[in-house]
Amino acid sequence: MISIVDGVKSVLQISENDPGLALLLVHLNANLKAVFNDPRSMFVSTSVREYLFDGVRFCINPQGIAKAICNQIKESGSKTIREQSDGSLAFSFFGHKNGSGHEVYEVHTGKGDPMRVLEIQKLDDSHNLQVWLNASAEGETSVCNQINGTDASAYPPFRQRGDSMYIFSADICRSVELFYQTDIQYQGIPGYRYSIGENFINDIGPEHDNECFCVDKLANVIKRKNGCLYAGALDLTTCLDAPVILTLPHMLGASNEYRKMIRGLKPDAKKHQTFVDVQSLTGTPLQGGKRVQFNMFLKSINRIGITENLPTVLMPAIWVEEGIQLNGEMVAFFKKKLINTLKTLNIVHWATLCGGIGVAVICLIYYVYQKGRVEEPPVK
Known part of the structure; x- marks a missing residue:
């Protein structure tokens, strides 16, 4: 169940906020049944698909003043209200977004x-x-x-x-x-x-x-x-x-x-x-x-x-x-190409650093050893 507020009442609020449509509200009240398919209560049943994308239909074959009202609603240019092939109108939350992707x-x-x-x-x-x-x-x-x-x-x-x-x-x-x-x-x-x-x-x-x-x-x-x-x-x-x-x-x-x-x-x-x-x-x-x-x-x-x-x-x-x-395939690819490579580079980094320190220590020991031999006095 969805409230008319979400579909029908959205149209009403669009009309209320649009100066060009506000004057029609007096006539709309008298022709509500003709415009909105004779609603018996403030709640109507519809499918999720209709509500989100296909649209909740109204203005189905309106006559007289109701037709004029529907034409005004159609000409308001609201993106959430679209004209159907049979001339009726449909309100949906995301219908104008579905399959669009026109932004550049x-x-x-x-x-x-x-x-x-x-x-x-x-x-x-x-x-x-x-x-x-x-x-x-x-x-x-x-x-x-x-x-x-x-x-x-x-x-x-x-x-x-x-x-x-x-x-x-x-x-x-x-x-x-x-x-x-x-x-x-x-x-x-x-x-x-x-x-x-x-x-x-x-x-x-x-x-x-x-x-x-x-x-x-x-x-x-x-x-x-x-x-x-x-x-x-x-x-x-x-x-x-x-x-x-x-x-x-x-x-x-x-x-x-x-x-x-x-x-x-x-x-x-x-x-x-x-x-x-x-x-x-x-x-x-x-x-x-x-x-x-x-x-x-x-x-x-x-x-x-x-x-x-x-x-x-x-x-x-x-x-x-x-x-x-x-997904799993991308996770495996990511680990192989980046994470494992970074781990290998990290190991190489530390191994190189430790190796460099080791070589420096050996050189220092060798230097001290050689210096000690040179300075040792001769035995008489």
Whole structure:
């Protein structure tokens, strides 16, 4: 079961936030059944495939005013709403991402500076994003719109304990800083573990010099007076073109303003934190997990009667884990070509050092012995 909030209500919130569609809400209330397939309650059944990719269909053969409303929704250009071959519309979370991969990255080759290898220089021929608020009215690029780091397929080499590194995630339209946590062993390969810090979605606002993430696109939701969401939540409306809020799974680390109205949350850093294990010398990812949760505000929509008794609450929709693990074949290759070679070089290094010290000691003993013979007085 999924709530209409996640599909139908997403369309309603898009309409509420779009000045061109807001006037249609009065007519939409009277034509709700025709637009949304005669919903009998606030909950409808659908498959995971439809919900995530194929789309939950609505505007099926509408007539009259309902048809005009559907045309306006279609022309709004929301990426999460797509027209189907029969003229109906479908809402999905990731349908517009499925099989896309159209982003064009220009990356650094590492020539002249190996620490910058695979660092993203441009995305779709642009050095910066145009998703978040900028630093000034003149359009000076803000820290939020900067593209930093790699795409997470590889990382800079020669990692050091205590350092940090950036990755850029196109899925959430932002760069993310990862911080060293501890040393690890992955199937006999030593490495370092990195994870996200408080500056990911907990420390957001003018007091942290990143208020550019506070897009303040949603009306009448749970947020601070300055328009920023409370700790642990990030408004992705301008990124996904839908009223979606990002948190960690089970709202890990999120403000009690959001958690207090949801039952069944069991946040666990081991299960819900984003991390990556990296071989320190080469920057090769050994294993990792990108874990995020997508939420939507359940709330009353002005002029829509079916929503008038809804409380205002940040409701979880789905949480996603995207993982990577170096397989057995690659582990064996890695050990043979790098780890064993490094061990051999280490043995040679110490053997050479010990041999050199041994030769020096022998030479010293021989020198002292010869000097003693020369200075020994003759016997009379």
